[in-house]
Amino acid sequence: GIQVEQSPPDLILQEGANSTLRCNFSDSVNNLQWFHQNPWGQLINLFYIPSGTKQNGRLSATTVATERYSLLYISSSQTTDSGVYFCAVFSLKAAGNKLTFGGGTRVLVKP
Amino acid sequence: NAGVTQTPKFQVLKTGQSMTLQCAQDMNHNSMYWYRQDPGMGLRLIYYSASEGTTDKGEVPNGYNVSRLNKREFSLRLESAAPSQTSVYFCASSEVNGGWTEAFFGQGTRLTVV
Numbered sequence A: 001g002i003q004v005e006q007s008p009p010d011l012i013l014q015e016g017a018n019s020t021l022r023c024n025f026s027d028s029v030n031n032l033q034w035f036h037q038n039p040w041g042q043l044i045n046l047f048y049i050p051s052g053t054k055q056n057g058r059l060s061a062t063t064v065a066t067e068r069y070s071l072l073y074i075s076s077s078q079t080t081d082s083g084v085y086f087c088a089v090f091s092l093k094a095a096g097n098k099l100t101f102g103g104g105t106r107v108l109v110k111p
Numbered sequence B: 001n002a003g004v005t006q007t008p009k010f011q012v013l014k015t016g017q018s019m020t021l022q023c024a025q026d027m028n029h030n031s032m033y034w035y036r037q038d039p040g041m042g043l044r045l046i047y048y049s050a051s052e053g054t055t056d057k058g059e060v061p062n063g064y065n066v067s068r069l070n071k072r073e074f075s076l077r078l079e080s081a082a083p084s085q086t087s088v089y090f091c092a093s094s095e096v097n098g099g100w101t102e103a104f105f106g107q108g109t110r111l112t113v114v
Helices: none
Strands: A004-007 A010-014 A019-025 A031-037 A043-048 A052-056 A059-064 A069-074 A083-090 A099-101 A105-110 B004-007 B010-013 B019-025 B031-037 B043-049 B064-068 B074-078 B087-094 B109-113
Touching: A004 A083, A010 A019, A019 A031, A019 A083, A019 A105, A031 A069, A043 A052, A043 A059, A069 A083, A099 B043, B004 B087, B010 B019, B019 B031, B019 B087, B031 B064, B031 B074, B043 B064, B043 B074, B074 B087
Parallel strands: A010 A105, B010 B109
Antiparallel strands: A004 A019, A019 A069, A031 A043, A031 A083, A052 A059, A059 A069, A083 A099, A083 A105, B004 B019, B019 B074, B031 B043, B031 B087, B064 B074, B087 B109
């Protein structure tokens, strides 16, 4: 099946810093989503981004489907950005209709 | 708009007990999913239902059964709980129609088997 790798696995930021999270996938995908899992365990949809670039406030994401990667940018980080960021992909070529998740990037923003 | 609602939010079971996790969505989606998340890990698919009346196994189906009761509801049953099933369970829904639309997740059920 399709493999999804995220880097870095852990990230410690000072409040106000910028950062880039990366998601690589092993085969062509039809769709890709970024999620933020907050410290209470809730999965929050950030971006639905099979290709191109989207922005939502201090967050933006870019997916280059032909090169099989996506990037999530966090600018002017805040303590509320702490949590785990997951990338998940969907491929019609993969067995079963499912989102395949990466292992996540654990982010800690210090005040 | 509630989205995806899971019940219960927390549960403690003794080894060998059974229970059913409930999930309902109000977005008129055809596809529904059950995932589990073990500590420090990503999510793994247990079962999914592409449409009402169909269910299929995911990556980790052993020890679970599912029922797609109607278009809105998709339940997950543990027949004889084991400590290895201690995890957080997430239900999700989406529309798959030649491609994929955005998936939405419930708040999760934290299950502990002792």
